[in-house]
Amino acid sequence: MRQSSHRFRGGRLILTTAVIAAAVMTSGCTRIRTHQGYQVDKLLVDSIQPGIDNRASVEATLGTPTFSEQFGQGDWYYLSRDMRQLAFAxxxxxxxxxxxxxFDGAGNVSKVSRTGLETVQKISPSGDKTPTLGRHRSLFQEIFGNIGAVGAGGMGGGGGPTGPGPNGS
Structure with a gap:
């Protein structure tokens, strides 16, 4: 009888260790959800009306925009994004x-529009180099390629026999 209870304790220890190990290993696989930007309140957004509201009333209702247009009429943008991440992905x-x-020229709301995930673009870098147009030069050509070019006549160097002197003559 004593031997069977000893086996039971050993089995319980192995089971407990396995459960703890599984919990530790799967804890790295938890989903991480984050929110970035503006907290959208549908009721407040729907209360903004073209022709009625202006910049001051929009700011009082929705708060400061996430960013604003630098050129043109100065449209305001409120960005909200929910992200999901699994472990290290x-x-x-x-x-x-x-x-x-x-906004129109007088600062009154002319239009309110919304877009969603259809505007998200996936950008995949191609390898470890950025493709460029033009010559393909080696490291040594980049380092030593300009030797002799600085101050050469006709290259913008000042004061050579073909250019004006320091007094402009």
């Missing part, structure tokens, strides 16, 4: 809302 957008509030 790259984060992926789950939902996105870009709220654009357009």
């Amino acid at each position: 790259s984060p992926k957008p789950v939902s996105q809302t870009v709220l654009r509030v357009s």
Whole structure:
């Protein structure tokens, strides 16, 4: 009888160790959800009306925009994005809302528009080099390629026999 209880304790220890090991290994596989940007409140967004609201009333209702247009009428953008990430993988957008509030010349709201995930673009870098147009030069050509070119006549160097002297003559 004593031997069977000893086996039971050993089995329980192995089972407990296996459960703890499995919990530790799967804890790195948890999903991470994050929110970035503006917290969209549908009721507040729907209350912005073209022809009625202006910049001051939009800011009082929605707050400061995430960013604003630098040229043109100065449209305001409110960006909201929910991301999901599994362990060490790259984060992926789950939902996105870009709220654009357009203003006319007098600062009154002319249009309110929304876009979603359809505007998200996936950019995949190609290898470890950025392709460029033009000559393909080696490291040594880049380092030593300009030797003798600095100050050469006709290259913008000052004061040679073909250019004006320091007094302009």
